[in-house]
Structures are given as C-alpha cells and as structure tokens.
Amino acid sequence: MKFNTVIIGGGLCGLTCGIALQKAGRSTAIISTGQNALHFFSGSFESLTEAPARMADLFGEAGIRLHYREGVRLMPLGTFRPAALSLEDISFFPKPKIGEKALIVSFKRYHDFFAAFLADGLEKQGVACRIEWLDLPELEQLEKSPSEMRSVQIARTMDRIWEKVVGEIRALVQDEDIIILPQVFGLKDTSVPIRIRESLPAQVVFVGTLPPSVPGIRTQMLLKRRYELLGGTYLTGDEATDAHVHEGRVHSIVTKNLDNHFLEADNFVLASGGFFSKGLKSNPFHIFEPVFGLDVEQAENRSDWYHPQFMHDQPYMAYGVKTDAALHALREGAPMQNLYAAGSVLGATRPEFGSGAGLAVRSALAVVDQILKTEAE
Ligand SMILES: Cc1cc2nc3c(=O)[nH]c(=O)nc-3n(C[C@H](O)[C@H](O)[C@H](O)COP(=O)(O)OP(=O)(O)OC[C@H]3O[C@@H](n4cnc5c(N)ncnc54)[C@H](O)[C@@H]3O)c2cc1C
Structure with a gap:
C-alpha cells in the first residue's frame, strides 16, 4: 500500500495533519493504536488564544x-x-466568580x-450552592453494567431525552443565577448543550466529569x-x-x-504523543522513541x-524527540529526510x-506546510 504520507498516531495532531493534507489533495493513511489525549480533553485548547484562521476553517468544516x-x-x-480557545459549549467567565447562587444538578x-x-x-468562594439529584428511569438500564454508567x-441517553431532563431541571430552579450540569450532553455535536442553555431560566455551565470526556x-x-470524508484511510487499532x-x-x-504488507509513502509523520500514549517510553537507563529509535532530548x-516533589513541574514532561528547524526528526544527530515529528511527542x-x-495543532500545520513546500521545490 503506497500513500503520499503515512501518519503514526490518530490524536489531535495526527488528525489535523491528515485533514490538511487530504484537503491539499494528498493521499494519506493514519495508523492509530486507539485511545489518545482527546479522550481526556477539557474542551479548551491550551496555548491557543484566537484560532489560527486555518484551524478555524479545518475545524469548522468538521462541524x-x-x-x-x-x-x-x-x-x-x-x-x-485560565481559559484558552475552547469548544462552543465550554463557558468562560471574565474573572473567577460565577454569580451568587448556583444550582448543581446531577x-x-x-x-x-x-x-x-x-x-x-x-462555597469557599462565596457562592451559595444547592445540589439536586434527578432520578431518571432511563439510566436504570445502564446501571446493569458498571462500565455503562x-x-x-x-x-x-441524555441526547435522546434532553427535553424531558430540561423540564425536570426547570421545576427545580428557585432563584439561582447559575445552573451547573455534568458534561454528559452533546456526544454527536453541540446542538443539545446549546438548546439546553436556551431552554433554562439561568446561565447554564457544563462542568467536566471523570473520563472519557464527552466534548x-x-x-x-x-x-x-471529516478525515474519512476527505478520502483518508484510518487504520484503527493498528500499531x-x-x-x-x-x-x-x-x-x-x-x-x-x-x-507481511508494509505501508509505503513519500513522507511520514510521527504524531504518536508523549509518555501517556507510548510515543515516548523509558527504561531504567534512558528515554526512547520506540518506532524509529529517534534522538530524544x-x-x-x-x-x-x-x-x-510529586506536584512540582516534572523535568521528564519536557523531554521529546529532537528535530531540525523544519521538524525533520533527528536520528544519531542527523535529520531524517522524509520523517517529521509533531504534537506531544516533541x-x-x-x-x-x-x-x-x-502544540498539536500548530506543529501539525507546520509539518503539512513543510511537506507541500518540499514537494514544490
Ligand atoms: C490526560 C491528558 C489530558 C489532556 N488534556 C488537555 C486539554 O484539556 N487541553 C489541552 O490543550 N491539552 C491537553 N492535553 C495535552 C495533549 O497532549 C494535547 O492536547 C493533544 O491532544 C496531544 O495530541 P497528540 O496527537 O500530539 O497526541 P495524543 O493525543 O497522545 O495521540 C497520539 C496517538 O498516537 C497513538 N500511537 C502511539 N504510538 C503509536 C504507534 N506505534 N502506532 C500507532 N499509533 C500510535 C496513540 O495511541 C494515540 O492515539 C492533555 C494530555 C493528556 C495526557
């Protein structure tokens, strides 16, 4: 199987890279072992303030x-x-104060x-809180298996019955100015969270739950x-x-x-993530990149x-694959001609x-530019 570019890792970085290359008319494949950092995502894109115009376009076209x-x-x-560029259903506040009275519904x-x-x-910050628990028979079915809850x-389930849930929440609201709900709405898109916000008589804020993260x-x-609609090949569960x-x-x-089949390509992108995703590994003697044996800072x-001190900034979190200015990965000190590294593996x-x-989005787009520029030379 031959592609223009093979991308290792189907997280935020690999997908951004794949979408941008497919849009530029290049054939790509993404290999991804499975879970990635998006499954734990807060909904805010750290270190991005305004979306780079290309990111807004790419993401907007994906819905x-x-x-x-x-x-x-x-x-x-x-x-x-502090908040950064965020998904539509994540609420911002100008300062760390959300109002006088909050109704928390679970x-x-x-x-x-x-x-x-x-x-x-x-309450430590002066907000009076009231907690209410809704008893929904629709969740009884799920309770039979703990992994379903x-x-x-x-x-x-919530996306199906949200109007009923809103009706029950409305009956609970007294004089609160904020209603806080767990982030368990809007699995397919943000239409349900947005409609919930429009249907309740106070400001609605969705707050993160234990993983997996719905947003x-x-x-x-x-x-x-979006990647697959553009013709990309996503090899789920492969490594x-x-x-x-x-x-x-x-x-x-x-x-x-x-x-015995190999994935051939003109270019390769390593978007395999950091320690969390096994893009970087360690043994008692050194920290290494497992697929190509690249140089690691x-x-x-x-x-x-x-x-x-456990809670201190940990030096190992800053370690990553070494690259040259154009994001070519280094091996034994020399840049690999057609292998780029991007995202948290850096x-x-x-x-x-x-x-x-x-980092994931910006470096993915920089790699795409580099691939297209090299091809044009
Ligand atoms: C738990 C957690 C929560 C985070 N939350 C946020 C947040 O809320 N906001 C924020 O801005 N940043 C957050 N980050 C930082 C995060 O790293 C980036 O936001 C970004 O999502 C990383 O994307 P990535 O594609 O570089 O790597 P990853 O998301 O780690 O994806 C790498 C993918 O490569 C796959 N892979 C690895 N090795 C191979 C292989 N050999 N073959 C095939 N596939 C392979 C992995 O399985 C994984 O799917 C979080 C990080 C972690 C670890």
Whole structure:
C-alpha cells in the first residue's frame, strides 16, 4: 500500500495533519493504536488564544465550532483555570466568580461527577450552592453494567431525552443565577448543550466529569469523520512497530495487523504523543522513541529526570524527540529526510509551537506546510 504520507498516531495532531493534507489533495493513511489525549480533553485548547484562521476553517468544516474570550473556566472541583480557545459549549467567565447562587444538578446512579466537591469549592468562594439529584428511569438500564454508567454512554441517553431532563431541571430552579450540569450532553455535536442553555431560566455551565470526556470524544469523532470524508484511510487499532530506513529516508512502516504488507509513502509523520500514549517510553537507563529509535532530548543522569516533589513541574514532561528547524526528526544527530515529528511527542523541545493542544495543532500545520513546500521545490 503506497500513500503520499503515512501518519503514526490518530490524536489531535495526527488528525489535523491528515485533514490538511487530504484537503491539499494528498493521499494519506493514519495508523492509530486507539485511545489518545482527546479522550481526556477539557474542551479548551491550551496555548491557543484566537484560532489560527486555518484551524478555524479545518475545524469548522468538521462541524467543530470554537470560541475565545479572555477569562477563566470552571473546573470540576469548583476552582477556576485560565481559559484558552475552547469548544462552543465550554463557558468562560471574565474573572473567577460565577454569580451568587448556583444550582448543581446531577443524576442518581451516576458516580463520575463530584457535585459535593464542586459545591464545596464554590462555597469557599462565596457562592451559595444547592445540589439536586434527578432520578431518571432511563439510566436504570445502564446501571446493569458498571462500565455503562460512564459519561459517553450517559450522553447517548441524555441526547435522546434532553427535553424531558430540561423540564425536570426547570421545576427545580428557585432563584439561582447559575445552573451547573455534568458534561454528559452533546456526544454527536453541540446542538443539545446549546438548546439546553436556551431552554433554562439561568446561565447554564457544563462542568467536566471523570473520563472519557464527552466534548473530547465528540471532537475526535468529528475530526475522524471529516478525515474519512476527505478520502483518508484510518487504520484503527493498528500499531506501527518498525520501519525500513535507508540512508536517512524512511521507505515503509511495519504494523502489527498488516502481517507481511508494509505501508509505503513519500513522507511520514510521527504524531504518536508523549509518555501517556507510548510515543515516548523509558527504561531504567534512558528515554526512547520506540518506532524509529529517534534522538530524544533528556537529562543524562536519571535522577535529573524527575523532581522529588510529586506536584512540582516534572523535568521528564519536557523531554521529546529532537528535530531540525523544519521538524525533520533527528536520528544519531542527523535529520531524517522524509520523517517529521509533531504534537506531544516533541515534549517542550519546540516552545515556539506552544504547549498542549496548541502544540498539536500548530506543529501539525507546520509539518503539512513543510511537506507541500518540499514537494514544490
Ligand atoms: C490526560 C491528558 C489530558 C489532556 N488534556 C488537555 C486539554 O484539556 N487541553 C489541552 O490543550 N491539552 C491537553 N492535553 C495535552 C495533549 O497532549 C494535547 O492536547 C493533544 O491532544 C496531544 O495530541 P497528540 O496527537 O500530539 O497526541 P495524543 O493525543 O497522545 O495521540 C497520539 C496517538 O498516537 C497513538 N500511537 C502511539 N504510538 C503509536 C504507534 N506505534 N502506532 C500507532 N499509533 C500510535 C496513540 O495511541 C494515540 O492515539 C492533555 C494530555 C493528556 C495526557
């Protein structure tokens, strides 16, 4: 199988890269082992303020609407965090204050949203909170298996019965100026959260639950659908295990599922994520990149990898694959001619691309530009 570009990793970075290349008329394949950081996504794209125009276009065409306002967003424990460019259903506040009185509504049998902790956090900041639990018979079915009582399964039911839920919440509202709900609405798109906001008599704020994140899974599904609609090949559940490299050029990739078939391409993009996604691994002696054996920025002395205080910034989180200015990955000090690295596999080695989701999107678009520029030369 031969493509213009093979991308390893189907998270935010790999999908952004794949969509942009497909739009530019290039044939691509994405190999992805499965879970990625979007499954834990807060809905805010760190280190991005205004969406770069290309990002707004790419995401808009996928059905993902974004907004940005200077401010903070409400966290699950009732604290606030500076907000960045966010999905449409994430609320911003100009400062860490959300009003005088809050009604927090959760659902009986659902244990992945901590209403009491949220209320405690908000009360410390002078917000009077009242917690109410809705008892929905529709959730009884799901309760039969504990794995079904997770945010994504609940959202499937909620998106079906949201009008009934809104009716029950409306009956609970007294004089509150804020209604807080768990983020278990809007799995397919944001139409349900937006309609809920329009239907209730106070400002509605959706707050994160334990993973999987409903806004994150939605973002992943919409980007993947857009990629496939543009003709991209998404190899779900496969894993790049090895590569054929000759004189600084990658010729093909070996994967777990394709037996003796290799994925050939003119270009390869490593978007395999950081430690969390196994794009980077470690043993007692060094930190390494497992598919190509690329050079990884790291302290030589193992005891310098981490700070003994757990909550301190951890040095190893900044480690990543080394690249040249054009994001070619380095191996034994030399740039690989047709292998680019992007997203969180870079760690903090390329601060000019930002961090978090900002790094994933900006570096993906930079790699696409580089591929197109090299082809045109
Ligand atoms: C738990 C968590 C929550 C986060 N939340 C936020 C947030 O709310 N906002 C924010 O801005 N940033 C957040 N981040 C930072 C996050 O890293 C970026 O936002 C971004 O989503 C990373 O995208 P990525 O595509 O580079 O990597 P990933 O999302 O990690 O995706 C890499 C993908 O590559 C796959 N892969 C790895 N090795 C192989 C292989 N050999 N073959 C095939 N596939 C492979 C992995 O399975 C994974 O699917 C979070 C990070 C983590 C770890």
